[in-house]
Amino acid sequence: RKEVEQDPGPFNVPEGATVAFNCTYSNSASQSFFWYRQDCRKEPKLLMSVYSSGNEDGRFTAQLNRASQYISLLIRDSKLSDSATYLCVVNLPTDSWGKLQFGAGTQVVVTP
Amino acid sequence: NAGVTQTPKFQVLKTGQSMTLQCAQDMNHEYMSWYRQDPGMGLRLIHYSVGAGITDQGEVPNGYNVSRSTTEDFPLRLLSAAPSQTSVYFCASSYSRQAGQEKLFFGSGTQLSVL
Numbered sequence: 001r002k003e004v005e006q007d008p009g010p011f012n013v014p015e016g017a018t019v020a021f022n023c024t025y026s027n028s029a030s031q032s033f034f035w036y037r038q039d040c041r042k043e044p045k046l047l048m049s050v051y052s053s054g055n056e057d058g059r060f061t062a063q064l065n066r067a068s069q070y071i072s073l074l075i076r077d078s079k080l081s082d083s084a085t086y087l088c089v090v091n092l093p094t095d096s097w098g099k100l101q102f103g104a105g106t107q108v109v110v111t112p
Numbered sequence: 113n114a115g116v117t118q119t120p121k122f123q124v125l126k127t128g129q130s131m132t133l134q135c136a137q138d139m140n141h142e143y144m145s146w147y148r149q150d151p152g153m154g155l156r157l158i159h160y161s162v163g164a165g166i167t168d169q170g171e172v173p174n175g176y177n178v179s180r181s182t183t184e185d186f187p188l189r190l191l192s193a194a195p196s197q198t199s200v201y202f203c204a205s206s207y208s209r210q211a212g213q214e215k216l217f218f219g220s221g222t223q224l225s226v227l
Binding site for chain 2 (some may be wrong): 008012031032034036041043044045046049051065084087092098099100102103104105
């Protein structure tokens with residue numbers, strides 16, 4: 001089993017709609033979670049950090065479910081510019097420093 | 113403030129050639145790292161450094177060397193390129209790896225093809 005798993009998609013979303021997708025992780029001791037956004041052929045950029053139960057930033061909401069070991073990302077009122085691949089990143093407590101483990105990404109395509 | 117500067121953007125090598133990917137950051141970040149990204153797979157850590165003079169292996173270190181002589185620079189060397197090293201490479205840095213300070217800043221990437 002992969003340490004961090006994501007549905008690769010694509011999630012095809014009409015403009016203005018809501019889309020949500022999950023990321024599961026295998027290490028129950030993980031404490032820090034992140035969503036990065038990656039546009040085609042570009043570098044990843046941090047979208048949100050999640051250290052407790054969840055986080056909200058405008059149209060984006062991240063939720064953490066420790067019992068089921070997954071985090072979710074919800075995008076409301078989708079814009080064409082939200083089309084991207086969303087990478088889930090989990091800080092695995094391998095040592096005192098931790099190790100950032102990346103999921104393979106979920107592709108979101110927002111259509112007019 | 114340039115952030116993380118990574119060069120070159122594109123490179124084609126023949127099998128057996130060597131080369132160095134350059135990475136520099138001007139944010140006084142303690143932690144620097146190199147990742148490779150292949151289709152259908154998450155970014156995989158090649159090597160990382162937690163400070164000048166300190167480097168360690170990630171999950172896919174074979175065929176790569178690194179050094180960290182200064183806080184700013186973290187070059188990645190391919191010793192003898194192989195087709196399996198065809199990938200997109202990203203350099204990334206963060207203030208540290210401690211909780212709350214792990215935000216990674218990425219370079220713009222290098223598309224490497226080994227023929």
